[in-house]
Structures are given as C-alpha cells and as structure tokens.
Amino acid sequence: MSDPSHDPILALANITKTYNAGKPNQVEVLRGVDLSVTPGEIVALVAPSGAGKSTLLHIAGLLDTPDTGSVTLAGQNLTGQSDRKRTMARRADVGFIYQFHHLLPEFSALENIVLPQLSNGTAKNEATARARMLLERVGVASRASHRPAALSGGEQQRVAFCRALANAPRLLLADEPTGNLDPATSDQVFGALMALVRDTGLSALIATHNLELAARMDRTLRLDAGQLSDK
Structure with missing residues (x-):
C-alpha cells in the first residue's frame, strides 16, 4: 500500500x-503531457511565449478541460466530472497567482484576503486573523489598511500571494508571478513567495521565463512544441 503523504497532489x-481542431488554422498546444507534483514540492515550468504554459496551468487548476487525458487533484480523478464538482475541488485545493495582481481596488489589502475566506464560509474574526498572519509573513503587515492604488507593485503582488493562500489550498499555481516587476523587486518578491510556500508546506507549479528564479525551485520542467521535458 502506498503512503498517501507521497502520492502526487497533482x-x-x-x-x-x-x-x-479540424480547421486549417488549428494549433496543437499540448501533445500527450504527463506531469506530477508531490506534496511540498515546488516545480518550475519554463516555456517560450505562446508555448501553452497558461493552457497547461488552466487545465491543472480545473479552469479548462483537456481534449484527452486525465487530471487528478489531491487523489481525486476529476476527468469528466461536472462543473460543480470541479469548482468545489478547485475552491478547496487550488490557489492561483497571475502576472497582474487583480486585487479589488475598492478594498484594503486586508479585506482582499478576508473576502475569499468569507465566501468559503470562514468566520470573519478567523479570516481576519489569518489575513494578518499572511501579510506578516510576506512583510507587508503595516500596509494592511491600504487600498491597492496606495501600494507599490511589489506590495500589490505580495498581497495577491496572500489572497491565493487565504483558503489554505494544497496546490499553488502561478503564471509569471513576478513578470510585471523590475529585476530587483522581482527577486525580493519571489523570495517572499518561496518562503511563504515553504512555511505552509504547499505544493506549487510556477511558470516563469526567468531561469535564475527557476533554479531556486526543486525541479524544472520545460514545455516546448506541446511536450514536457526535464532537460
């Protein structure tokens, strides 16, 4: 019998x-991709622009469906399941970070992290305490009451990291999470993200163009011509 703690989270x-498909302009984006992420593992996904990394992340996060193949999340095969079941699994187990922070402009940093928890049924005092703890971990606790427009780009993205982890997912999916930042800020913000992921024991699949950032993760996969390799 296998040890569940070592079974892939994804x-x-x-x-x-x-x-x-079937048209003269058809584009074969993914061609027989196999991928697994184990508990606590941080995997870099490196790909040239337009290679399909966003499509792969959307399929992994149950936002899109593949033409063929299976997606298993936290031990549950969700291939062909209803939209409702896929949505429930995504809300329970997946956090997303994008290149742009997508914070709600009319709410404070703290509120942006509290709101997803309230939507998930968490009591307000508990949600607020978790939000403050996450902000503290990424070094922006002093900016909790500020709205996104009053935050720097690096601060906005740190808040976005906290929001992605608000409901304690088991898997983090990130698409160029520091792509909009200058190199120095990118390095600092990525360091905060790595520390947060390590501290919480999350698994993560992080798409990046930056080979130096990729080298700081546990393993690097390359997507090219619709196929993955670890070379």
Whole structure:
C-alpha cells in the first residue's frame, strides 16, 4: 500500500489540447503531457511565449478541460466530472497567482484576503486573523489598511500571494508571478513567495521565463512544441 503523504497532489496524464481542431488554422498546444507534483514540492515550468504554459496551468487548476487525458487533484480523478464538482475541488485545493495582481481596488489589502475566506464560509474574526498572519509573513503587515492604488507593485503582488493562500489550498499555481516587476523587486518578491510556500508546506507549479528564479525551485520542467521535458 502506498503512503498517501507521497502520492502526487497533482497528476496529469496524457493531456492533449488543440484549438480550432479540424480547421486549417488549428494549433496543437499540448501533445500527450504527463506531469506530477508531490506534496511540498515546488516545480518550475519554463516555456517560450505562446508555448501553452497558461493552457497547461488552466487545465491543472480545473479552469479548462483537456481534449484527452486525465487530471487528478489531491487523489481525486476529476476527468469528466461536472462543473460543480470541479469548482468545489478547485475552491478547496487550488490557489492561483497571475502576472497582474487583480486585487479589488475598492478594498484594503486586508479585506482582499478576508473576502475569499468569507465566501468559503470562514468566520470573519478567523479570516481576519489569518489575513494578518499572511501579510506578516510576506512583510507587508503595516500596509494592511491600504487600498491597492496606495501600494507599490511589489506590495500589490505580495498581497495577491496572500489572497491565493487565504483558503489554505494544497496546490499553488502561478503564471509569471513576478513578470510585471523590475529585476530587483522581482527577486525580493519571489523570495517572499518561496518562503511563504515553504512555511505552509504547499505544493506549487510556477511558470516563469526567468531561469535564475527557476533554479531556486526543486525541479524544472520545460514545455516546448506541446511536450514536457526535464532537460
């Protein structure tokens, strides 16, 4: 019998995805992709622009469906499941970070982290305490009452990290999370993200163009011509 603690938190098997299938302009984005992420592992996904990394992340996070293949999240095969079941699994187990922070402008940094927890049924005092703890961990606790417009780019993205972890997911998916920042800020913010992921024991799949950032993760996968390799 296998040890559940070592079973992949995410497993993709033989994933294919083609856009405009059967048409002259069809694009075969993913061609038989296999991928697994184990508990506590941080995996870099490196790919040239347009190679399909965002598509792969959306399929991994149950925001899109593959043409063929299976997606297993936290031991549950969600291939062909209803939208409701996929949404429930995503809300329970997945956190997302994008290149742009997408914070709600009319709410403070703290409120941006509290709101997803309230939507998930968490009591307000508990949600607030967790939000403050996350902000403290990424070094922006003193900015809790500020709205996004009053925060620097690096501060906004740190708050976005906290929001992604608000509901204590088991898997973090990040698409160029520091891509909009200058190199010095990017390095600092990425360091905060890595510390936060390590401290919380999360698994993570992080897409990046930055090979130096990729080298700081546990393993690097490359997506090219629709296929993954570890070379």
